[in-house]
Every structure is written in C-alpha cells, then in structure tokens.
Amino acid sequence: MPEPLNELTAAEAARRIARGQLTSEALVAAYLARIAAREREVHAWAHLDADRALAQARALDRESPRSPLHGIPFGIKDVIDTADMPTEYNSPIYRGHQPTWDAACVAQLRRAGCVVLGKTVTTEFANNHPSQTCNPHNLAHTPGGSSSGSAASVADHMVALALGTQTGGSTIRPAAYCGVVGYKPSFNTINRAGLKFVAESLDTIGILARSAEDAALGLHVLSGRAVPDLTERSTGTARVGMCRTPRWNDADAASHAAIERAASRLAAAGARVVDFELPAGSARLFDDQEKIMAFEAARALAWEYTNHRGKISDSLLARLDAGWQLPRAAYDAARVLARECRRALADQMRDFDFLLTPSAPGEAPHGFTTTGSSVFNRVWTLFGVPCVTLPCESGPRGLPLGVQLVGSFDTDVELLAWAHWTEQQIR
Numbered sequence: 001m002p003e004p005l006n007e008l009t010a011a012e013a014a015r016r017i018a019r020g021q022l023t024s025e026a027l028v029a030a031y032l033a034r035i036a037a038r039e040r041e042v043h044a045w046a047h048l049d050a051d052r053a054l055a056q057a058r059a060l061d062r063e064s065p066r067s068p069l070h071g072i073p074f075g076i077k078d079v080i081d082t083a084d085m086p087t088e089y090n091s092p093i094y095r096g097h098q099p100t101w102d103a104a105c106v107a108q109l110r111r112a113g114c115v116v117l118g119k120t121v122t123t124e125f126a127n128n129h130p131s132q133t134c135n136p137h138n139l140a141h142t143p144g145g146s147s148s149g150s151a152a153s154v155a156d157h158m159v160a161l162a163l164g165t166q167t168g169g170s171t172i173r174p175a176a177y178c179g180v181v182g183y184k185p186s187f188n189t190i191n192r193a194g195l196k197f198v199a200e201s202l203d204t205i206g207i208l209a210r211s212a213e214d215a216a217l218g219l220h221v222l223s224g225r226a227v228p229d230l231t232e233r234s235t236g237t238a239r240v241g242m243c244r245t246p247r248w249n250d251a252d253a254a255s256h257a258a259i260e261r262a263a264s265r266l267a268a269a270g271a272r273v274v275d276f277e278l279p280a281g282s283a284r285l286f287d288d289q290e291k292i293m294a295f296e297a298a299r300a301l302a303w304e305y306t307n308h309r310g311k312i313s314d315s316l317l318a319r320l321d322a323g324w325q326l327p328r329a330a331y332d333a334a335r336v337l338a339r340e341c342r343r344a345l346a347d348q349m350r351d352f353d354f355l356l357t358p359s360a361p362g363e364a365p366h367g368f369t370t371t372g373s374s375v376f377n378r379v380w381t382l383f384g385v386p387c388v389t390l391p392c393e394s395g396p397r398g399l400p401l402g403v404q405l406v407g408s409f410d411t412d413v414e415l416l417a418w419a420h421w422t423e424q425q426i427r
Contacts, residue, residue: 103194
C-alpha cells in the first residue's frame, strides 16, 4: 500500500513534484484533510486559509521548480510576521493584528516556491506560558514550547516542515517531546527581520522537520547555505564528544539510557566516542542564560508591559518583573562569562565533529501547567552553536525521546550531514 501523501518527507515529496509525479495542490489537499481530521484534538494551528493555500499550490504547479523545495508547504510559528495572515503572538493584546509585510524568512520561502500553509500556535510571545496545543502522541501531555504548534503539526503529519524559534529550548525541546527532527541553526543564520523578539542576543529561527535531509533543504532555501552531500560521511570517521553536561542528573534514567545506547551504536558504526567536558565556568551559564533572557525580554516587551499589563499571563509577568529587577551589572557579567566560554568551546571543538547530549530531561510532562525544562538546551543557545535533535526511542510511558547533536559555530551544513548519518545508526 503506498505511503499517504501527508506522511512523505519533504525531500521525497519535492522530488516527486520535480519529476511530475505529484502536484503541490494534491500535497496541500492531503495536509488539509489531515488537519480537518485532527485539529480539534491537537490544536496546532492559529490560522488556516485552505482556499488561499490551494491557490498558492495551483499557481506553483504551473511553474518550473524554483528550488529543491518547490511546492512544499510550511507552517509558520505565530511570532513570525505574515502579510496575508494574522500574527497574534498568542496574546489578547494582538487579536486580529495583521502585518502589512512578510518576515524575511517567509518572503524567502515564497521566493523559493514554497506554500505558506498557515500559522502554528506559539506560547504567549514565545515565552513560558503554555499554549492550547496538545502532544499528538498523547493528548494529555504537553508538546513542549514555545514552538508548540510547529512541533505538533509536523509530528501529526499535518505538514512536513514548519518554522520555529529558540531563545532557550523552544525548537529542540518540543521536537524531542513530539518525536520529530528539530534544528536550531547557528545564531542569526536565518534572517530574523519580522520576528517578534524575546531576547535579541539569543533568538534564533529554527526548523521542525521529518528528517535531517528535510532540515538541510530548509536551511538551504532560508540561508543560501549548500545542500550537504548526505552520502559522503564515512562510517568510520566521526569524532563524537559524549557531553553529559553539569546537569546530567536533571535527566531521568530513560534519557540516560537512550543517550548511552545512541553512543554505543555510533561507536559500533566506527565512530570514536570520548567524554567531553564543557569549558570551566560553564556550569554557571545554565542559570545565567535565564538572566540574560529575562533582562532582554523585559525590554523587548516594554510597551506591552507598560500599556497592557492586565492582558499578560501571570507566569510571563513574573518573568518580566524579574527582568526589570535584574541589575544591568549582573546581565553584563553573565554575557562576559558567556563570551569567554564560547571562545573556549570553539577551541575544544576543533577535535570533534559533533557532541552527543540530551535533548530534554525525559518524556513530555503530563498536563499543561508547564512546557517542560530547557535545561539541556539553553546553554547551547547562549553559545550560538547549531543543534539537531533526532528521535531515537520511546520512554517508559510510550512517548518519544530524542538525542541532541551539537556542532561548532557555522558548521551547520556539516552537522546536518552528520545528523543524517546518525539517524541511520540509531533508528
């Protein structure tokens, strides 16, 4: 029985479109049918316009391919501006808000011949207040945040690719919880014009995908970086650092075992796997990142905080209050330490192709009072280095677990090629 169209990887769907074996219109229709069947339970979408999406697809079907993702739909996290759809940041302050422009990343997708399928649900201003989205593997569990709808929509086969953002762990963690590939690029690899900032020194636009190949094609159309040759990685050449981090004990036994098994599989495939310790002083950064984020978020949302305080959730207000109370000297000291550790990490990484480390402390938490902990993500975001999470196995409650690969700054193409190789070893 042929694989349903909505379950194809983006790469395979694009190849069929280029060969004339599939139309973008048929692909979009398959996604819309899946959304119609599941959206009432999953709540992944903030805005959809089926007629507009189908019209985009029909127009693209009349053209020659513009890029390797021609005709492929994307979901767009609702903190990223769109000229033809509302952008509401999941806040009552912005109900019905309609930008007159596309964010740079959305404009690039359109130029590449991609379909903008709709806006995916975000947590409030991409912060820590949980959204209405459910984890498609178990609707009683969070999908993570803040890219809740993007991760859930890809996991539930409503779309093959979606844009997310990460300030702490907002792409990697929900991808791990939902059992999909999450890719956080090196800082500012994808242009951020038209993104509603949380923290200007941390915010990074990322990609939720079905495979490392899909993420690599997304990177190509959004940044101009080369598409990696996914066949060139020799199984015996990977130099892997096993990085448990100073917060290893924050992960549960199932996550520990999953990482250890992944390392064993890579070693069995010929990789050299050795322990890796973060630079001296890095342990402080797991908490300092939250200080930097709070300080910058308070200022990024200064207008909303001053003029619409009553429309901000209590959990976000607490974070903004903390940001306003944090002395500038403490913020500056945290940034100085981050710069020092960033340079030291770059030196250490010269002997490694990538690090292997947890994606999250465990399976997606039950309920919707939290989106989970970003403890295994935020230091990498602070360092600005590229990260990929890959689904590897299930935890004791049957929910997905992921493993995270971390590369050196600006080695995104190489890291995605290693991620493709790693997928083959651990799945």
